[in-house]
Amino acid sequence: MTAAAESLASRARALALEAGFSTARIARADAPWAAGAHLRDFVAAGRHGAMGWMEETLERRVHPTAMWPQAKSALVVGLDYGPEHDPLEALQRTREPVISVYAQNRDYHDLMKKRLKALARAFHAETGAGVKVFVDTAPLMEKPLAHRSGLGWQGKHTNLVSREFGSWLFLGVMLTEADLAPDAPETDHCGSCRACLDICPTNAFPAPYQLDARLCISYLTIEHKGPVARHLRPLMGNRIYGCDDCLAVCPWNKFARVSAEMAFQPRESLTGLTLAGLCELDDAGFRALFTASPVKRIGRERFVRNVLYALGNSGAGDLADAAAARLDDESALVRGAAVWALSRLDPGRFEAERAARQGAEGDPDVREEWALSSAPPGP
Template sequence: MTSGELSNRVRALARDAGFDAVRITRADAPWEAGERLRAFVEAGHHGSMGWMEETLDRRVHPTAMWAEARSAVVVGLNYGPEHNPLVDLAHTDRAVISVYARNRDYHDLLKKRLKQMARAFHGETGEGVKVFVDTAPLMEKPLAARSGLGWQGKHTNLVSRDWGSWLFLGVMLTEAELVPDTAETDHCGSCRACLDICPTDAFPAPYKLDARRCISYLTIEHKGPIPVEFRAAMGNRIYGCDDCLAVCPWNKFAARTEETAFHARAELEAPLLGALSRLDDAGFRALFTASPVKRIGRDRFVRNVLIALGNDTGPDALEAVLARLDDDSALVRGAAVWALSRLDQARFQAEREVRLAAETDSDVCAEWNADPC
């Protein structure tokens, strides 16, 4: 086959495998993404994710993973939610789980489809192939931008003119010489919505992320106690954060995913914080079977839930927190102590306002010439 015929064939195979988008780029061309990643790690912005530093040399360029790779086929699978997840933040007694984690683990589904596509392509052409989802040291987002699938916005995530913020990415590297698509240009313009909405100011500058301040990092990757300065800002986000994705104006083109494996399970769409705080290890594993949430383990998960309970103003939060003060996990007990202190402060403030209101009468207000005083 010619390069053009090979390219057309791989696109058809991607569609047959069920992908919503497919683009092609060179895997062996020079790029600047590697140096940006190196600067990110050297600045310490990767936090405790030591694996990023350990695999840095393999991440800086696609051919560092496989020297024979000539082309990269980048595929996308829409996981658009039914509604904007920002509205869930108002229900402080309920947990907000990142959209991508409300059902099946996307790694499994994407890798299965990528392998289907790769086997068919290799079988028909004899060309060598390797497939990657984001558990491997390969930079999918820069490849996706260079392929024309979208561009990396000011929040560093991929934005698509067709799918908005909601695309899972996968890559097939191949020895085949394919015809590359045109890279996408940046369409962020002067917009700062993703930067301004961040609850923890995790973006030191446009197109730069300090993961140490990011709620997704803090609730998923960070293993110890969450730094005090970020706890109130977490609100009721207990696994990941979608704020910078959800606020993007390009989501006007987004659509709800047709893949039922990504539709939110009823029990993971705004579950009650109190119920989640009572999970033991067996209950946690049962609830999050085949979910990406499972990988952080019960203790880290309940740690996150208790932080959210400390930010809750509902009447049931106190009882849920008290029940975890003697938990077997020191991590959980520490979060419970903090949550209790927050709830005590809130209760004290409420009682103080009631007393002040009772003491404020018309005579006192008249004396102080204030309404109300």
């Protein structure tokens, strides 16, 4: 690489830090890579589940230049969101809901995009080079680019791991037409460790470095729109939005730090929540509680479904009233989840309700819940 490319790269990294990012590295955007073939295999195997947008945008995702042929370089930025407490500890408090670390305050996309745009404006003003910015809602594979840039490596759980920040980095990318000297790629430091694979409650990793999203609790609580398969519900525990298990258990987190970003600290209104209280949310209450939060995008119906599954997993019979109160919910999805939760919390009351309501339920999925929940549990 030329001295000019080295100088531009140094300036790009400096501008990223000035914009408020925790770290920044550079990769070639126009070089061949294997990530596109891996993505094709993932989609061909159906492991993307109901995320149809992955299939629809596949051709644009397989390589950065498939979306923007003029792209030569990628400035990959990271923003640290390290939690103050170990997320695994919250799983022991089964009467309380667990929301993934990244979703406990404002939607990170907003902050990342604002800073990326400021970075891009500054870089363009100094260089005149064309730029485009991306946070993960666009059809660009940030994690392989981050791996190539040296920001970290994709661990056996397929997520990025950083020697400096552990598992807790939000990623963004600025593609540019400018020639920037690339940083050296990071090497894989997972070694023989398989902690992230072994902790997964649903065995969502068919093999190291492979994920079947259809089994992932993050997918089930966020992307999956209908009733969750009955055999997976008990494995969800009290997780009501996302799952941090494979991230939180990574030994490299010993080098992580608590994020200094106030926007990523747990929102006060989301501390002290109870499963019983969340069951009572109507649509207006749900929207008010999760204003500007990523949780808001799944809607009240899916959210309360998740809460009811967690309620059923709590083992707390005194919470049966909260489940029973949702048996007449306007949403069939919520009613079905309430049936399952009540059957686990108070079988006697469940049987009484089933007898009283026989033939009254109009939705076939909910009727099936009544029938299957009354059957003896399988082996």
